[in-house]
Amino acid sequence: TQHATAGGASGDGFYWDMVAQVFGSTELPERPVGLPTFVEPARCHAYHLTRSGRGCADRVVSVLGYACPDIVYSPAIYPICALLLHYVTGELVLTI
Numbered sequence: 001t002q003h004a005t006a007g008g009a010s011g012d013g014f015y016w017d018m019v020a021q022v023f024g025s026t027e028l029p030e031r032p033v034g035l036p037t038f039v040e041p042a043r044c045h046a047y048h049l050t051r052s053g054r055g056c057a058d059r060v061v062s063v064l065g066y067a068c069p070d071i072v073y074s075p076a077i078y079p080i081c082a083l084l085l086h087y088v089t090g091e092l093v094l095t096i
Contacts, residue, residue: 015091018063033058036065040075047082057082060090067094 046054084093
């Protein structure tokens with residue numbers, strides 16, 4: 001809630017500011033996003049997300065890696081993000 005009321009690139013707060021900083025725009029990138037080093041590539045289960053859903057999961061995890069550089073290893077972060085995206089939007093995943 002604190003981050004959502006801060007205002008931002010499109011009025012939605014911290015998440016969209018970070019997306020604009022990391023990717024240069026708030027649009028989903030057309031190419032695959034390089035995931036942070038703390039993500040275990042063998043455990044990147046998308047759980048039936050569509051192509052745009054996978055792009056959103058990549059974007060959320062990349063923003064998390066940029067915002068929290070002290071994360072060293074978290075193999076479960078991508079699958080958890082993919083599961084949460086079935087129920088909430090990308091900016092809400094970071095607040096959960």
